[in-house]
Amino acid sequence: MKQNKYDEPGFFANYSTMSRSIGGLDAAGEWHVLREMLPELSGKRVLDLGCGFGWHCRYVREQQASSVVGIDLSDNMLDRARALTNDAGIEYRNCAIEDLAFQPGEFDVVLSSLALHYVEDFSSVCRTVYEALAAGGSFVLSAEHPVFTAFAAQDWHYGPNGEKLHWPVDGYYSEGARETNFLGHDVVKYHRTVASYLNSLIEAGFRIKELSEPQPSQEMLAEYPDMKDELRRPMFLMIAAVKSGD
Template identity: 65%
Template structure:
């Protein structure tokens, strides 16, 4: 299923008010870990899967990437991305991630930020990305952590005084769709295990080079005390692999 919630006016309006939608990469808590996984971008041809407002595309050009293609299914997202971009070396295309069909070996780096947990067939995406990368090319992506996606409710177990007692995990090995509530809307996310993410990369031919479950740093906790919750359970999973 190719899901396009971002062209729903109400959902898009709510998304546009999120801190990361307003403040960009610096407002995204996982950005520091994601950035540290990126290879050298200078002179690189870059593909961004699920580019949204184009923050990562513009960052790649700031790092002197040769060219950047950002793909997204949402016209609302692409319209905002184009309005925020003044760079002929960045091209935005309306395209579902599932439908990418690029020639062999045309990219040096493929990135994706918090988009692939909306994709049903992760293995197929890995194969397509591998095909489109040059030898030695890098695939860097982030998703919601499987501990976060295992239960559709994606919420804490609360005590009698609404205190957050623990994060429930159940049906972890039961992979597949979860009807989650996000931004006051029902959204389908696809739960898969950490093993499935790793095996998807390996079976496509990649070598896994880095994996992060994003433990908040002291600096992150000082800047935003709300990150204390992320020390109790991981919310993000980030991976880097090479062809």
Template identity: 60%
Template sequence: MKQNKYDDPAFFTKYSQMPRSIGGLEDAIDWPAFRERLPDLCGKDVLDLGCGFGWHCHYARTKLARSVVGIDLSENMLTRARESTDDPAIQYQRLAIEDIDFPADAFDVVFSSLALQYVERFDLVCRKVYRCLKTGGTFVFSAEHPIFTARAAQDWSYGSHGERLHWPVDQYQEEGLRHACFLDDDVVKYHRTVATYVNTLLACGFRLSTLDEPSPTPTQLKRHPEWKEALRRPMFLLLAAIKSDMKQT
């Protein structure tokens, strides 16, 4: 199932008002850790899966990437990305992540920020990324943490006075579709465990280099003190993997 909520006008308007939609990468909790895990991009060919407004594509070019391809299923996202891009080395394509079919060894780096929780067949995406990466190439992605996605409610347990008591975790081992509420709308996401993320990468021939659970940095908390709640439970999972010379089975 390929849901495209971002081309719904009302939903897109609300999304465009989020801090990270306005402030860009510096207003994204996972960005400092994500940036740290990226390899040297100078002279590299880069693919961004779920490019959104194109923030990560622009960043890659500031680090002298040779070429960047950004894909997204949402025409609204791509329109915004193209409006903010004046760089012939960045190309945008309307394409679902699951439908990528780039030539073998086409890219040095593939990355994706907070998009893969919307993808049902993570294993399929991993195989396709492995194919289009050059040997020794890097796959870096963040997704909503499985502790965050386990329950469809994706919300705290509250006390009698509305205080946030704790983050409940249930049905963790029951992977699959979740109808979550995001921006007051029903959004389809897919829950999978940390083990599934890691073991799928390994089964496809990747070598895991980093597993991280990004939280706000002290600098970010000074700008956004309300983000302190993110220190109470992981919101994001960040993985970096290298394409080895091992053949897939």
């Protein structure tokens, strides 16, 4: 199943009002951690899976990456990315992550931010990315944390006065599709355990370099006080993996 919610006018309009859609990477609560997980980018050939508005593509070029390919299934996303980009070193392509087709060793770094929980077959993506990377290449990804995706409602359990009592986790070991509500629309996400994320990468041949379950920075908490509840349970899972030298 290849979802393209972002080309639905209502959904895209709601997405465009989010803080991260307006403020870019500086408004993304997890960026301060993901940035540190990226390898040295100077001179590297980079692929961004689910590039959205192109924030990460532009960042890696600012870090002197030699070239960047950003793929996304949404024409709306790519139109916005192109409008925000003035750089011949960045190429945007309309492509589903599931349909990746690149030459072996074509890239040095593959990154993906908050897109892979929309993909049903993560293991297949890992194998494809492994082949597309040069020896020693890096795969750095973020996805919604399995604690966050396990229960389809993806919402707090509230007390009688509307207070947030706890975050329910149920059906954790039952992997697969979850129909949830995001930005006022029904969206299908795919839940998998932490072990499944890691083992899929390992089975594809990757070596796990780093794992993170980031918390908002003190700066983000000061700017967005409502984010204090993000300290109560993990929302994001981030993994940095390396393709061993062939």
